[in-house]
Amino acid sequence: MDTDNLRLFVMAADRLNISAAGRDLGLAPAVASARLAKLEHELGVELLHRTTRKVSLSLEGSDFLPYAREILAQAEAAKAVLGGSETSPKGTLRFAAPSSFAQRHIMPLLPRFHALYPDLTLDLRLSDTRFDAIEGSFDLALRSAPLTDSSLKGRKLAEDTRVLCASPEYIAAHGAPQTPAELEGHRFTAWKDLEPRELIGPEGATALLDPTCMNCRTIVDDGDAQREVTLAGAGVSINSLWSVTDELASGRLIRMLPKWKLNDNSVLWLAYPRSNVLTPKTRILIDFLIDSLAIRTEWGD
Numbered sequence: 301m302d303t304d305n306l307r308l309f310v311m312a313a314d315r316l317n318i319s320a321a322g323r324d325l326g327l328a329p330a331v332a333s334a335r336l337a338k339l340e341h342e343l344g345v346e347l348l349h350r351t352t353r354k355v356s357l358s359l360e361g362s363d364f365l366p367y368a369r370e371i372l373a374q375a376e377a378a379k380a381v382l383g384g385s386e387t388s389p390k391g392t393l394r395f396a397a398p399s400s401f402a403q404r405h406i407m408p409l410l411p412r413f414h415a416l417y418p419d420l421t422l423d424l425r426l427s428d429t430r431f432d433a434i435e436g437s438f439d440l441a442l443r444s445a446p447l448t449d450s451s452l453k454g455r456k457l458a459e460d461t462r463v464l465c466a467s468p469e470y471i472a473a474h475g476a477p478q479t480p481a482e483l484e485g486h487r488f489t490a491w492k493d494l495e496p497r498e499l500i501g502p503e504g505a506t507a508l509l510d511p512t513c514m515n516c517r518t519i520v521d522d523g524d525a526q527r528e529v530t531l532a533g534a535g536v537s538i539n540s541l542w543s544v545t546d547e548l549a550s551g552r553l554i555r556m557l558p559k560w561k562l563n564d565n566s567v568l569w570l571a572y573p574r575s576n577v578l579t580p581k582t583r584i585l586i587d588f589l590i591d592s593l594a595i596r597t598e599w600g601d
Contacts (some may be wrong), residue, residue: 346360
């Protein structure tokens with residue numbers, strides 16, 4: 301199977317544009333179409349539906365896409381082992397990450413990354429709703445949770461301690477609770493799952509924080525929105541330290557129950573499918589992010 305034709309298919313599937321994928325590979329539109337047709341003939345299926353108005357993945361093409369990516373990754377890794385890889389990695393790397401984290405901590409790093417690796421394109425999928433790294437055919441995904449999925453491997457990027465906080469204006473109006481029990485009656489901004497959370501306090505004391513039993517007035521599915529509504533004085537909320545470190549340092553937010561923290565064992569992981577070869581371009585992004593962000597020890601307070 302011709303890896304050049306596979307690469308053309310993957311790029312056309314990503315862009316849903318055969319001509320654009322061909323141009324990126326230095327191919328005329330007619331040549332790109334002919335090569336895809338040859339690949340489809342070889343496989344005996346239609347990978348891409350074409351009309352005069354648009355291109356879309358067929359069901360077979362969607363099923364085949366992750367395998368095509370894997371074949372290309374295997375070929376790239378094999379060339380690297382034999383010393384045949386480019387000195388500067390090329391191509392597109394698909395990376396999924398929580399939008400709130402990426403906006404605050406990854407986007408500012410991109411100019412330096414692109415200066416170091418000018419031939420690498422990052423295809424970013426940013427959402428605080430979790431992507432499936434395998435079904436989405438991502439090379440790498442940032443996860444802010446314990447890495448319990450057996451189909452994934454990963455490297456730790458940083459701690460992800462979660463804390464309770466509120467604005468000074470809210471505290472002035474409603475008071476600062478001294479124990480978890482005193483949170484009852486306070487307005488609360490909750491994450492969409494509304495799951496109870498265990499709090500760990502001094503000398504191993506524990507308490508259950510159950511948003512469904514509190515005066516929950518706002519429910520969100522975005523970390524930036526949760527921080528901003530808390531800054532506006534809407535109530536108490538749970539936030540990752542990486543999201544509110546600057547606001548806590550400046551006094552724009554106040555940490556509630558500072559001797560207590562959530563017992564959820566959350567860690568920021570850079571995860572990739574266990575079945576994938578760790579390609580040079582994926583390893584480059586992993587190392588870059590770890591070198592750039594792992595020094596943020598304040599996130600693990």
